[in-house]
Amino acid sequence: MxxxxxxxxxxxxxxxxxxxxxxxxxxxxxxxxxxxxxxxxxxxxxxxxxxxxxxxxxxxxxxxxxxxxxxxxxxxxxxxxxxxxxxxxxxxxxxxxxxxxxxxxxxxxxxxxxxxxxxxxxxxxxxxxxxxxxxxxxxxxxxxxxxxxxxxxxxxxxxxxxxxxxxxxxxxxxxxxxxxxxxxxxxxxxxxxxxxxxxxxxxxxxxxxxxxxxxxxxxxxxxxxxxxxxxxxxxxxxxxxxxxxxxxxxxxxxxxxxxxxxxxxxxxxxxxxxxxxxxxxxxxxxxxxxxxxxRGGPPRDERPGPEEVQAVAAALSKDASEVAKALRVEPGGIKPINLAASARTLEVDTAKLIESLGRTQPPRRQRQNQAPPGEPECFFRCGQSEENAVGCTLTPDHKVLCFRPCDDNKCG
Ligand SMILES: [Zn+2]
Ligand SMILES: [Zn+2]
Structure with a gap:
């Protein structure tokens, strides 16, 4: 009560x-x-x-x-x-x-x-x-x-x-x-x-x-x-x-x-x-x-401001409006930012984009939902073994792929 x-x-x-x-x-x-x-x-x-x-x-x-x-x-x-x-x-x-x-x-x-x-x-x-x-x-x-x-x-x-x-x-x-x-x-x-x-x-x-x-x-x-x-x-x-x-x-x-x-x-x-x-x-x-x-959690969506857009445009020799759109901060833009996606749109490495923004790359955490790059052996086709799997996703060719938590780049 x-x-x-x-x-x-x-x-x-x-x-x-x-x-x-x-x-x-x-x-x-x-x-x-x-x-x-x-x-x-x-x-x-x-x-x-x-x-x-x-x-x-x-x-x-x-x-x-x-x-x-x-x-x-x-x-x-x-x-x-x-x-x-x-x-x-x-x-x-x-x-x-x-x-x-x-x-x-x-x-x-x-x-x-x-x-x-x-x-x-x-x-x-x-x-x-x-x-x-x-x-x-x-x-x-x-x-x-x-x-x-x-x-x-x-x-x-x-x-x-x-x-x-x-x-x-x-x-x-x-x-x-x-x-x-x-x-x-x-x-x-x-x-x-x-x-x-x-x-x-x-x-x-x-x-x-x-x-x-x-x-x-x-x-x-x-x-x-x-x-x-x-x-x-x-x-x-x-x-x-x-x-x-x-x-x-x-x-x-x-x-x-x-x-x-x-x-x-x-x-x-x-x-x-x-x-x-x-x-x-x-x-x-x-x-x-x-x-x-x-609600007390860390800020999840640090949106780049106009100065950061200019800095990226200068560093990459690209048009500022193109950069703003790629970063999803163009006027009126309401999409959540995703620097990995922006880097692909701008055809640069994510690390390079983050550096151009004047930000430091966050330390790579071994998130449960994310296997480290270059560790495809952590993934397996669903149905083979579902033990300890923590998630699944779709590959670009529409296959369901499951994954386990990875620790120190070794499959859990
Ligand atoms: Zn209504
Ligand atoms: Zn979901």
Whole structure:
């Protein structure tokens, strides 16, 4: 039982009067759900409103049958997410992280961005939906079970295709994520299936963010670059889409929420809901993601500034606008940076690019999700042996490749 101070309750009720009720009710009751299967713990998810936060506690176990599509085991977690109950919309959207969580679904499962990680080598980062490494609910396991896309039927009870969609999750900015359908007008005289405005410009086997471009489109069914819009009720929300970016393309709100498990909680950010009926508040300067959004973790997306772009352009004898685009920091750019992908676009070595940026190359960590270059023997075709495998990915020729943790350049 969580005891909430009376003062916080009073504040919560004031907040509710401004922007509607806390949306904890959107979360599923999974107590009667089938669960992942007899070999796994029961799913657990609990959502509450605490002050100005929507707090979600879950064990990361899906409420439906777990079908393994990667060699990674499904493990129980002890997750806690704290999201702003009232999103602060920004004037300028901010990028989602290249890797890791950006939201939480109504069954307590973490939501990732639309690209896979840097495996089996730096040149991956493909689109895992295109590369067919997701289960039927668009989830799979790495270190934990996560979504790269979402399926309404997996996450709602009783919602019908073609009817206005329920909320299926929330971004770390607190903005609701709805299923694909929504009312076209306040009377709901017509229901639209919302569509992404991103276009595929090449096959996204690798460096998926370079394989898609946002192109603004006319038509009420098209969403903005973040995959959101302001609906007929006047509230801003995201919709899941059939095509890239599937869930979120960027954050339209200040991403001040996130997981708190095992981390010291930072000071609550200075960002507060804007005055005047949910109108966007001031955006962060220079299109940089707010650090407060990282919830005490290290900054994950150090975006190069204009001086660094100039320095790279000079060092590589290239045009500054070409460099800015390759670094994904061109005016209006909202793609998460990935220096390995940028180096390939600029046809230089990643180390050379990092040096041109005036940065020091981070020490090569033996990350569990990344085998060291030149160690292909750490990888094996799935099905040969799944013991100790920690992940899998797609090769450029569409073969599923699994890998084990590597230690001192020796296979684990
Ligand atoms: Zn994944
Ligand atoms: Zn909508």
């Amino acid at each position: 969580i005891r909430i101070p009376i003062l916080l309750l009073a504040l919560a009720s004031v907040g509710a009067a401004q922007s509607g009720p806390c949306l904890a009710d959107a979360f599923l009751d999974v107590s009667e759900a089938a669960g992942a299967g007899p070999a796994y713990p029961r799913p657990r998810v609990e959502a509450t409103c605490e002050g100005d936060e929507l707090v979600v506690r879950s064990n990361g176990i899906p409420h439906y049958e777990f079908v393994q599509v990667t060699p990674n085991p499904l493990l129980e977690r002890n997750n806690e997410y704290r999201l702003p109950a009232k999103p602060t919309l920004l004037d300028t959207a901010v990028p989602i992280p290249l890797l890791g969580g950006l939201g939480v679904a109504v069954n307590g499962i973490v939501i990732f961005g639309p690209n896979e990680g840097p495996v089996p080598a730096e040149e991956q980062f493909g689109d895992p939906v295109f590369n067919a490494i997701m289960d039927a609910c668009m989830g799979h396991t790495a270190l934990e079970y996560h979504y790269h896309a979402m399926v309404q039927r997996c996450l709602s009870v009783g919602a019908k295709d073609g009817d206005p969609s329920p909320i299926l999750g929330f971004g770390y900015d607190g903005v609701p994520i709805r299923g694909p359908w929504g009312c076209a007008d306040a009377d709901c005289s017509k229901v639209l299936r919302y569509r992404s405005s991103w276009e595929e410009v090449r096959e996204p086997h690798q460096d998926a963010w370079d394989a898609y471009e946002y192109v603004e489109k006319d038509g009420p069914e098209y969403l903005d670059a973040c995959n959101g819009h302001t609906g007929p009720e006047g509230d801003y929300h995201y919709h899941i889409t059939e095509t890239w970016p599937y869930i979120l393309g960027c954050f339209s709100g200040a991403p001040t929420g996130g997981p708190v498990r095992g981390r010291r909680r930072p000071e609550i950010s200075q960002a507060r809901p804007g005055q005047g009926g949910g109108r966007p508040g001031p955006g962060p300067a220079g299109n940089r993601p707010p650090r407060a959004g990282q």
